[in-house]
Amino acid sequence: MRPVRQNDKNGANGAGACWGVGVLALALLVSGCAESGSGTGADAAKPAPGRLYAAKSAHDPQAGLQAPAARALAAYASRLRLAQARRAAVARRWGLAEVPLTPPAPPARKPVIEARKGFEVDDQKELGLPPVFTTVPTKDKVVFLTVDDGEEKDPAFLRMMSDLKIPYTAFLSDYLVKDDYGYFRKMRDRGITLNNHTLHHLYLPALSYERQKHEICGMQDVMEKQFGRRPTVFRPPYGNYDQDTLRAARSCGIEYAPIWDEEVFVDHWEYREEDQDLHPGDIVLTHFRGREDWKGTMPDMVRRFLRTVTAKGYAVACLEDYL
DSSP states (O other), X not given: OOOOOBOSTTGGGTHHHHHHHHHHHHHHHHHHHHHTTOSSTTGGGSOOHHHHHHHHHHHOGGGGGHHHHXXXXXXXXXXXXXXXXXXXXXXXXXXXXXXXXXXXXXXXSOOOOOOOTTOOOTTTTTTTOOOEEXXXXXXXXXXXXXXXXXXXXXXXXXXXXXHHTOOOEEEEOHHHHTTOHXXXXXXXXXXXXXXXXXXXXXXGGGSOHHHHHHHHHHHHHHHHHHHSOOOSBBOOGGGOOOHHHHHHHHHTTOOBEEOOSEEEOSSOEEESSTTOSOOTTBEEEEESOOTTTSSSOHHHHHHHHHHHHHHTTOEEOOGGGGO
8 A cells, every 4th residue: 555645734643644533433433323223113123233243244254344344443543643642742852842744655766866957067967977966856745854064972862863753864074973983873773874974074176186086985985884884975065066076976986966955053044045945855954063053952953943844844754765
């Protein structure tokens, strides 16, 4: 059965709750039909519900399935209500009035990713260079959260994202993460994809091709040694790149070079587009930062992010599911 999207404003109270309402309606209908067997006159002549069920079962093998099916649906509705109540309690515990929306299932056919118009480099297609893009082409009302650098290592951030089941992608720079690789291994073990953001977070277009290659391929080596895999996704520091950057990235095994369409901080958002709004498939940037750089913590930033996207009817999906 194809998964049902739950991207209405009521979050998991959307499509999932429709199931629950349907189950309750069915239960009431079954209950009402059973009760109608009592009364006077012609109704009184009808067998009691139990006898009717037994009699039908003797002649109709399918009748024996009706009551178990109704009970199964009622039990499913009960589980849905309990799961939603738990999600609401978790959201409240983290300071959210609304439960974050649930994303649809990953697309069976991945969208074709091309370089954003105006973000290409010379001979982009001819050389088969990784595309630079800010938005994934999709009609799904989803956005993708990406977190850069790795300076702040807040355990509360890990707990919050795990409790709320919010996917995100981390782009790591070695000079900031090497003092605590273990923090990011915990992130990896929670199912988060760790990607390449170079060794030293330098302004790459100012470097020679060889030095750019060292920054990117060197980080690939670190990622493989510390986290067990060489990423295929890379973000150039500051979102700056040239043809040499993408050539070097391709030589290091990189297939995609996403940047971002919005950036979220503790106290505000910044938008690339003139309409100053979210769009389906937008990539949102934030950073591993804390009170030394922000007016708050990473959980404070997550609350601002989730309140905005949820209020606008968006779910948070995993970027790699669309690549």
